[in-house]
Amino acid sequence: MTKISHNKKPIRLSTVVDHAILVIGALVMLFPVYLALTTTSHDNITLSREGLKFGFGDQMSVNFYTAMFEKGGFTEQINGTKMLINSLILGVGFAIGKIVLSMAAAYAIVYFRLRFATFAFWVIFTTILLPLEVRILPSYEVVTGLGMANTYAGLIVPLLASATGTFFFRQFFLSVPEELVEAARIDGAGPGKFFIDILVPLSRTMIAAIFIIMFVYGWNQYLWPTLITTDESLFTLVRGIKQITQSVYEGNTIPEYGQAWALAIIAMLPPVLIVIFFQSWFVKGLVESEK
Amino acid sequence: MKRAAFSQPLMPVALLLPQLVIIAVFFYWPAWEAIYSSFFLQDPFGFGSNFVGADNYTRLAKSSEYAKVAGFTVFFTVIVTVLSLGTALLLAVKADKVIRGAKTYRTLLMWVYAIAPPVAGFLGALLFDQNIGPITDLFAFFGYNLQIGLNYNDTAFAMIVVSVWKQIPVNFIFLLSGLQSIPVAVREAALIDNKSGTRRFWDITFPLLAPTAFFLLITNITYALFDTFGVIDIMVKGNPASNPITLVYKVYTDGFRGGDLGGSSAQSVVLMVLVLALTIMQFRMLERRIHYT
Numbered sequence: 001m002t003k004i005s006h007n008k009k010p011i012r013l014s015t016v017v018d019h020a021i022l023v024i025g026a027l028v029m030l031f032p033v034y035l036a037l038t039t040t041s042h043d044n045i046t047l048s049r050e051g052l053k054f055g056f057g058d059q060m061s062v063n064f065y066t067a068m069f070e071k072g073g074f075t076e077q078i079n080g081t082k083m084l085i086n087s088l089i090l091g092v093g094f095a096i097g098k099i100v101l102s103m104a105a106a107y108a109i110v111y112f113r114l115r116f117a118t119f120a121f122w123v124i125f126t127t128i129l130l131p132l133e134v135r136i137l138p139s140y141e142v143v144t145g146l147g148m149a150n151t152y153a154g155l156i157v158p159l160l161a162s163a164t165g166t167f168f169f170r171q172f173f174l175s176v177p178e179e180l181v182e183a184a185r186i187d188g189a190g191p192g193k194f195f196i197d198i199l200v201p202l203s204r205t206m207i208a209a210i211f212i213i214m215f216v217y218g219w220n221q222y223l224w225p226t227l228i229t230t231d232e233s234l235f236t237l238v239r240g241i242k243q244i245t246q247s248v249y250e251g252n253t254i255p256e257y258g259q260a261w262a263l264a265i266i267a268m269l270p271p272v273l274i275v276i277f278f279q280s281w282f283v284k285g286l287v288e289s290e291k
Numbered sequence: 292m293k294r295a296a297f298s299q300p301l302m303p304v305a306l307l308l309p310q311l312v313i314i315a316v317f318f319y320w321p322a323w324e325a326i327y328s329s330f331f332l333q334d335p336f337g338f339g340s341n342f343v344g345a346d347n348y349t350r351l352a353k354s355s356e357y358a359k360v361a362g363f364t365v366f367f368t369v370i371v372t373v374l375s376l377g378t379a380l381l382l383a384v385k386a387d388k389v390i391r392g393a394k395t396y397r398t399l400l401m402w403v404y405a406i407a408p409p410v411a412g413f414l415g416a417l418l419f420d421q422n423i424g425p426i427t428d429l430f431a432f433f434g435y436n437l438q439i440g441l442n443y444n445d446t447a448f449a450m451i452v453v454s455v456w457k458q459i460p461v462n463f464i465f466l467l468s469g470l471q472s473i474p475v476a477v478r479e480a481a482l483i484d485n486k487s488g489t490r491r492f493w494d495i496t497f498p499l500l501a502p503t504a505f506f507l508l509i510t511n512i513t514y515a516l517f518d519t520f521g522v523i524d525i526m527v528k529g530n531p532a533s534n535p536i537t538l539v540y541k542v543y544t545d546g547f548r549g550g551d552l553g554g555s556s557a558q559s560v561v562l563m564v565l566v567l568a569l570t571i572m573q574f575r576m577l578e579r580r581i582h583y584t
Contacts, residue, residue: 014488018385019392025382026399028456032414033406035425039417051423105310108303113296120307127318129570133517133539134562137546137555138324139317146316161317166310181296191297220407222521227547238407241525245413249440249528257423264413271405276398283401286461287468 033268039261040064047257063258068266077232080263087219087236087267093156094218095211102165103203107195109166110173111181121170127163132224140227150231159224165210168288172206173199209285212278216271237267325563329556340553347557357541357558364537367451368515375455376504376511379462384492386463387470397467404460408518412525415453419445440528447535450526454519461514462507469503470496502576509573513566538562 038053041060047053068080105124109117132139139158148154176199184194200207225239235243244263248255275282297303329347331340351357386396406414418426419439430437439449473496481495517539527534531544539562546555 015389018389021385022382022389022392022396022400025378025459026396029400029403029459032418032456036414036417047423051428052417052420052425101310101313104306108306111296112303113298114303117303120311123311124314127314129567130318130322130563131513131517131566133520134542134559134566135318135321135325136543137552137559138321138328140547141324142317142321157313158317161314185297191299191302194297216405220405220410222407222409222524223543226524238409238521241407241409241413245416245525246529249416261417264410267410268406271407272402275405276402279398279401283464283468286464 036261036265040258040265042258044254044256044258048254059258064262064266067259067262078235080237080266082233083235083237083240083263084266086234087238087270089152090155090221090225090236091215091219091270093152094159094221095214097156097160098165098214099207099210101160103169103207105166106169106173107199110170111191111194124163124166127161128167132159132162136223136227139224143228149228150234152234154228155225155234156218158228159218159221165214168210168285169203169206171288172203176202205281205284206288208278209281209288212274212282213285216275219271237263241267322563325556325559327556328552329560331553333550333552343553347553348561350554351557351561360536360538360541363447363535364516367447367454367519367535367537368512370451371454371458371515371519372508372511374451375458376462376507378455379459379466380504382459383463383466383470384496386467400463401460403457404464406457408457408521409525410521411453411457412522415449415522415526416528419449439526440530440534443533443535446526450519450522450535453522453526454515457522458511458514462511465503465507465510466500469500473499505576506573509569512569516562516565 035052035054038056039047040063042053042057043059043062046057068084070079105120108114109121114120143149143154143158146154148157180198180202181194184198189197219236220238221236222238222241225236226242229235229239240263244260248257248260328340330342330344332343332346333340382400386393386400389396403411416439418424419437420427421438421440424439427437427439437448438445440446477495477499481491485491485494516537519537520539520543523536523540527536531540536544538558542555542558542562545551545558549555
């Protein structure tokens, strides 16, 4: 790197170009969401008459209040707050389920003398070959057949049938020095004690990283919730986007842009904030888990 | 497995069981059902189904509509992959180079990762809105009437823009971390040997980045094939017949709207084979990477 004593040199043209490219990139990323935000601050008639506005109006609190606390509009039965709660249940439930299942499985595969360990590994491994999207119809039929349609379990558990987390923890456990488990055994610690007192504390950062990735993944699920939850009281925010689009683009009345975008903003906010505030964990989790 | 492993016989079984049961019920069973029902034709009145052999597959192979969707999927995948990887590479190289504000740029260029594809699609629907969208206004200013949801090519254009926008952050994160993992000694040696920044990039940086780039190539293909479902579902606005769709979207419309279980399952199986091929490619490449280092 050329970080060595540039202090006295005048600003170079290439540096200006570099910054210009990055600023343009950042603006392109921000612009659509900024526009969505300004849209929430105007009333519907103004928007449909005059088009989107680049400045803020004074309707923001009204639009957010209606979207979050009043029933009706896009869905008959629930308001934004209930959808937010459902989204949190899906995001947190999925992340915790993923961590518990995959840590247990990875622990069994890495730390035990187990005859069918290789077989179990391959059974789990195969799941990365087929994403949910390509087996969506039969998955829907199986889950409906089990009576799990329109339940939180039916929403969350089928999404857990994948290998990603297990790989992540397997890789990490393999990198933990062998001496630790040897020392623990000499001291008389059993597998349960070793796991809770040594391995879990060692994995703290890894758990945090994978929690963030999985929370965002769960929160952002769309196709599966669209199929499996037809009962409005189970709608998540991202699932609700479909209803919102239909009412904005297929209805005959003046579209409720303000409320629609208030809900869409709420649908983006938690995962975006988490990714920004826990950036280093998030990047670590993402880059490590894909190795 | 560790050398000093525990030898309790039942505990590992208990630990593995929940994961294995969930995978058996919600992965292997549906996957088997998809393969099985691809050889049957559903009775239109719901009276069971008949074994038809490979008929569903030959029907697919002959269908001009399927060929059209497959053609669009290939086009869409190539364009989205090339544009999002290219843009992300440019941004990552610059973000790696600048000294001031590096962290701020990194945050500003990666946060869109957290936005769900259907929400991105909804943002696209806003920008390209027929009545109030600023991009539609911009095109109108140059005399072109952009009609999303009505004109096939216009919708395709908007879908590509949104899908690329949504995918840039992932590529950016991986490419930047790939660039930052290149040792300082290598960079300094390259700097002494070669003054030209462009030459340095293509001779030193790019080859060292190749494993990351290859991994991202597969990731992007998978993204364009599967994860763009949300973008497409929102942007076709309930009218997939006259709009561009991808193969995965067709599995969904044929199965859930058209009620063609056999045909939809056959399409699923075709996609399974495709994903299988991609994954094998990826792992062969990974193996080679391990041999290098």
